[in-house]
Amino acid sequence: xxxxxxxxxxxxxxxxxxxxxxxxxxxxxxxxxxxxxxxxxxxxxxxxxxxxxxxxxxxxxxxxxxxxxxxxxxxxxxxxxxxxxxxxxxxxxxxxxxxxxxxxxxxxxxxxxxxxxxxxxxxxxxxxxxxxxxxxxxxxxxxxxxxxxxxxxxxxxxx
Amino acid sequence: xxxxxxxxxxxxxxxxxxxxxxxxxxxxxxxxxxxxxxxxxxxxxxxxxxxxxxxxxxxxxxxxxxxxxxxxxxxxxxxxxxxxxxxxxxxxxxxxxxxxxxxxxxxxxxxxxxxxxxxxxxxxxxxxxxxxxxxxxxxxxxxxxxxxxxx
Numbered sequence: 041x042x043x044x045x046x047x048x049x050x051x052x053x054x055x056x057x058x059x060x061x062x063x064x065x066x067x068x069x070x071x072x073x074x075x076x077x078x079x080x081x082x083x084x085x086x087x088x089x090x091x092x093x094x095x096x097x098x099x100x101x102x103x104x105x106x107x108x109x110x111x112x113x114x115x116x117x118x119x120x121x122x123x124x125x126x127x128x129x130x131x132x133x134x135x136x137x138x139x140x141x142x143x144x145x146x147x148x149x150x151x152x153x154x155x156x157x158x159x160x161x162x163x164x165x166x167x168x169x170x171x172x173x174x175x176x177x178x179x180x181x182x183x184x185x186x187x188x189x190x191x192x193x194x195x196x197x198x199x
Numbered sequence: 200x201x202x203x204x205x206x207x208x209x210x211x212x213x214x215x216x217x218x219x220x221x222x223x224x225x226x227x228x229x230x231x232x233x234x235x236x237x238x239x240x241x242x243x244x245x246x247x248x249x250x251x252x253x254x255x256x257x258x259x260x261x262x263x264x265x266x267x268x269x270x271x272x273x274x275x276x277x278x279x280x281x282x283x284x285x286x287x288x289x290x291x292x293x294x295x296x297x298x299x300x301x302x303x304x305x306x307x308x309x310x311x312x313x314x315x316x317x318x319x320x321x322x323x324x325x326x327x328x329x330x331x332x333x334x335x336x337x338x339x340x341x342x343x344x345x346x347x348x349x350x
Contacts, residue, residue: 084238085257100284103239103257106306107264113300114270114293130254137268148267156260 045122045169046070048077050158053090056080066158068123068168075175077123079131085155092162104159111164115140119147121157123170126177133157201276201319202229206308209244220308222277222320229325231277233285239305246312258309265314268293272314275307280327 048068056063064086068077081089088104101109111118116137125132133154138147152160161168204222212219218240222231235243242258245251255263265272270293279286287307291298302310311318 082238100303101301101306102303103242103261103306106300106302107257107261109300109302110261110270110289110291111264113298114268114291116264116268135260135264137264139268150260150263150267151255152260152263153254153256156255156257 044172046075046172046175048075048123048168048170050089050093050162050168052093053081053086066155068158068170075178077170077175077178079123079154079158080129081153081155085153085159088159089155089162092159104156104163107156107160108163111137116148118160118164118166120167120169121152121154121161123154123157123168123174125171126174131174135160200322202322202325204229204231204277204318204320206243206247206312206318209240209247220305222318229320231320231325233277233304233308235303235305239303239309242309243305243312246309258306258313261306261310262313265291272310272316273297274317274319275302275304275311277304277307277318277320277324279321280324285324 048070051067051069054065054067055061056065062083063080064083066079066081066086066089068079069075088102091098091102092104098105116139119136119138121136122134123131124134131154133152133156135150135152135157136147137150158168160166202224204224206220207223208221210219210221211217212234215234217234217236219232220235220240220243222233223229238257242256245256246258252259270291273290273292275287275289277285277287285304287302287304289300289302289307289310291300308318310316
């Protein structure tokens, strides 16, 4: 059965609540702001996402800029990225690619970490989705402490 | 003229807080150090040591996208050195056409290692490097640094 997809937008990248953590947290929300999906990512990927949010164009292409350039030059279009699953606190994503001529029937799907998928989606203006199942399985105890931290000061401060 | 290079090692440069990828030619007569960032250094070191991660890292994703699209990395070439910045090109074949894509050498090398593609350096870069970059490096070296990396 085809699962329902919920469109998300990246609200920002924040430092992890745990001191000296090697992780950062990407905050995604749906249009109505009723669902918040925090995804823990590495510092390099967090930086890649933040640069795209801020519209920074680095003098030399960074890794995700290179992936965008590779796909663009080959005429492959990223149609969407989807956060598809969460298992043992690890999120899974898929990147959907389409070659110029082909129709949706021949869409290619590539397995990716959500961090890479999001960094790429932001660079290609591709929509980001999450399956309703993943949202349903979000344990409130994981999200609530984060929502508390999302005071007006935190929010936007690091975006 | 292009010279084929092999990735011989990865070192940490305490002066620039960066990592250095050491490329050498077959006969070990030419050496090219390239400064790279930490994430790219770890991408190269994983490939050197044959480490596979449970989830695809950024350069693994790069390779999987190309594999899925049936595009092939033919070679990567370090083409130029300007103001201490190295430039590289990734040569690809896809649907009977060839493509050259501008990249940082770190990304190009990390991809080449995963695709088993050869790495070449423009001879011009090796010559420039021996003056421009080695001077910079040697200036920073102190007597006590000699021998530091001998293992």
